[in-house]
Amino acid sequence: DTAVSQTPKYLVTQMGNDKSIKCEQNLGHDTMYWYKQDSKKFLKIMFSYNNKELIINETVPNRFSPKSPDKAHLNLHINSLELGDSAVYFCASNTGTGASPLHFGNGTRLTVT
Amino acid sequence: TQLLEQSPQFLSIQEGENLTVYCNSSSVFSSLQWYRQEPGEGPVLLVTVVTGGEVKKLKRLTFQFGDARKDSSLHITAAQPGDTGLYLCAGWGSSNTGKLIFGQGTTLQVKP
Numbered sequence: 399d400t401a402v403s404q405t406p407k408y409l410v411t412q413m414g415n416d417k418s419i420k421c422e423q424n425l426g427h428d429t430m431y432w433y434k435q436d437s438k439k440f441l442k443i444m445f446s447y448n449n450k451e452l453i454i455n456e457t458v459p460n461r462f463s464p465k466s467p468d469k470a471h472l473n474l475h476i477n478s479l480e481l482g483d484s485a486v487y488f489c490a491s492n493t494g495t496g497a498s499p500l501h502f503g504n505g506t507r508l509t510v511t
Numbered sequence: 512t513q514l515l516e517q518s519p520q521f522l523s524i525q526e527g528e529n530l531t532v533y534c535n536s537s538s539v540f541s542s543l544q545w546y547r548q549e550p551g552e553g554p555v556l557l558v559t560v561v562t563g564g565e566v567k568k569l570k571r572l573t574f575q576f577g578d579a580r581k582d583s584s585l586h587i588t589a590a591q592p593g594d595t596g597l598y599l600c601a602g603w604g605s606s607n608t609g610k611l612i613f614g615q616g617t618t619l620q621v622k623p
Contacts, residue, residue: 440616441613453609454609497559499556506580
């Protein structure tokens with residue numbers, strides 16, 4: 399059973415297009431996150447949601463819009479894609495308490511041409 | 512802004528050698544975690560350290576949290592090719608921001 403699953407695994411698209419990445423967790427966690435990993439492998443938090451409510455928005459351009467229809471799902475929609483958006487996007491979840499570890503999906507590699 | 516500086520960024524060693532990876536900050540963290548990431552996969556938790564001065568061992572891996580809770584280290588004894596991967600330290604801020612801040616990562620290659 400995959401704990402945190404994200405789709406698609408690879409996404410290749412042209413500048414200016416709009417795309418979505420979906421994420422689902424079956425761990426019963428209350429908190430979900432989106433992280434961006436750049437070409438140097440640096441992981442930076444973008445958003446976090448707790449029980450469908452936005453908790454963290456790390457000064458991400460408003461072309462990025464997360465949506466959480468329920469606490470098991472957190473999707474990421476990106477408008478007007480730019481070359482600099484190329485990266486690996488990771489979804490993660492945890493219980494949201496204390497030093498609860500993050501459980502990551504396997505990432506979505508987005509390439510904007 | 513809390514930052515974590517990890518060093519070295521790259522490490523290539525022979526099987527059987529020992530190595531240490533460092534994770535430093537000028538900020539205090541309530542806890543630090545170490546993750547390992549393999550190509551095409553997400554990071555996976557190795558350990559969480561919470562108390563200043565704490566030492567935890569996971570087989571050949573030894574993790575230490577600094578007394579002041581500003582730094583941590585990962586020591587691997589007798590490295591094996593299976594240890595190859597990206598090692599990431601990550602800290603939960605002391606102000607309970609709900610953010611897990613990552614270091615830049617250390618890419619380890621262990622040659623047989």
